[in-house]
Each structure stands twice: as C-alpha cells, then as structure tokens.
Amino acid sequence: MTEWTLAVRDFEIPKETALGLYRLLVQTRLFEDEIYYICSNQTPHNPFIVGKGYLSTGQEAVSAGAAFAITNDDWFPQSHRDMAAHFHRGVTVLEAFQQYRCTKNCPTHGRDGNMHFAKAGTNMLGFTSHMGQNVAVALGMAWAEQYRKTNRVAITTFGEGAAQQGIIHESMNYAVVFKLPVVFLINNNRWAISVPVKEQMATEDLAQRGPAYGMPSVIVDGNDVFAVYRACVAGVERARAGDGPSLIECKTMRMAGHGTHDPATYVPDTEKKAWAARDPVERAKIYLIERQWWNDNEDKALRTAIKAEIDRAVEIAGDDEPPDPATAATGAYSAEYPVE
C-alpha cells in the first residue's frame, strides 16, 4: 500500500541550526513589531512607510522553518507573510526598512512596496497579489530545475485562503503528474482577512488534499519552528530524491490584522488568548533553554543588539532619497537570461 503520510524523522536539530532558527524568529518579530509601531503612529502628512504592513506575527515559524530547510540555490516563491525567509536569504534590516519606504536604495530601487518584493539574487520571487498565482510560478521554477537536472527544489508558501483558488488544485495535480521537485507549504493561519476557515471549506484539514492528488502530506504544529523545519526537510529530501511533491499544512494563527490597517476585531478574544499562549518565539526559547543551549542573559543581549540595529536602520532609511523617475524602466527586462 502506498504511504500517504509524509515521513518526517524526529531527529535532534544541531545546536547551531536551532540557535539560528531562534535568532531569525526574534529578528522577524522585533522588525515587524517596529513596523506595526510605525504604522500605528505615522500620519498621512508625515508617512514613513508607503502603504501598509502585512505582518507574520504569530506565524513566523512557518517561514523560518522552511527557509532553513533549503539552500540558497533552491527557490522560495513566497507569500506575503515571509519576512523571516527574506532575512534568512540575505535581506538586511536596513534594506527591509528601505523597501517599506520604497526609497532609492531599497532592493527594488523604489519599484515595489513591501509585500511583493524580492531581492535579486536571493532566489525568492516577487509575490503575486492574486492569491494562489505564485504557486504556479513555483512549479515553473521546479520544472526548469528538473529539466536542467540540477537537483534544486522549490518550496512555496501560501495561506489557507489562497488554497481555495482553482490554480492551487491545478498546480498540485500537475506537480504530482510530472513529479516536480516542489514542497507545498500551507500556512493555515485560520483567517483569510475576516473569513474563518469553517467558512472557506467544509473539511477540517487541507492536508487531506495531498493523498487525493497522489502525494504524501502531513499536518504540523506551525507554531513549533523545529517541527516545521523537520517536516520541510522531509519534503525537500523527497523532492531532491526525484520522488516529487509533498504537502505540509502548518496549523498556526495570524496574531496581527490582515494588514496594519486592520484591528482584527472579527477574531474572538478567546481565540487570540489561546494562541498567544502558544507563541512560536517563546516556545523556541523554552526549547533552547531546556537543552541549556541558551539563557536569559544571552536572550537579553540578542534582543538589545537587534533593537539597536533596527533603530539605526530606521534612522538611515529615514534619510534615504526617493528613486529617480528617470530610472523607472531600467531593469524591467533581463538581457542576462535569454530564452533557451
């Protein structure tokens, strides 16, 4: 009988990897807390940030765990809540603030805001706002790598709301038929803007779709960064072995509004409280402290250092200039990668 559960090994994560995951969680949380603070305090006459922030607060472990499970040569076509992956793949805190301001020196040189950006060379791909579309792009990357026999994989993240789109069904089916090296990673954060999961689908779990298409799947605690990491490693190993795609459903919770403009009053307080008790950053810290790999003093020092970096970056980004309109068409087409 075919085994439809993605085989996840319960291995001890090396100390340096575990510490790296935790540092990434703290960096992402503190950065996005600052974005939230700025958005809550800026005025239309004195805006620091262009547009809104779409934060990953409460679900950072999904992005961080996935980012650590692949190499920088692999592809990460991301969702709009993957700040952790951007940081892990080389975006600096300063560049992130500059991107939020759309200034001259930001990674897209003012061509995009904070939600759709990707820094060139990081193998992340600018997010497409039409929910679900970036998953088809992930398939394209995976297919290209399969064609070139490079052994590279793509891991792509999307929400449970996006998962209701037709293109997701087509993409999963296609990936299985052609054994594409792709990992579908769903961040089921329970709300698609104000629509709860039970109003999006009549089943409890998205993971059950995996076997329906012919690929293994697994449900993981999306607030446990180490569990997410192990599951992603399993999916990536399978993809690299040429066995095709897998589906990982991370049960988590968006602890911020849909965007910084949204107070999320539609989420019941009991639900917010229950998930606050499962905070992924705190849980990772406890894991490290239990193993005596970390202590409160080190934690304080880490947070102080990251906060100082954030403060410095806000200052520098605040002085950055707007982009030169004359450069608007520069870099729109790639001469570097002609069509084969």
Ligand SMILES: Cc1ncc(C[n+]2csc(CCOP(=O)(O)OP(=O)(O)O)c2C)c(N)n1
């Ligand atoms: C095809 C499409 N329909 C509707 C929207 C409007 N929209 C933007 S975000 C969003 C909710 C997305 O929910 P989910 O995929 O669960 O991601 P989350 O924001 O919860 O991380 C919707 C409906 C859109 N961008 N694209």
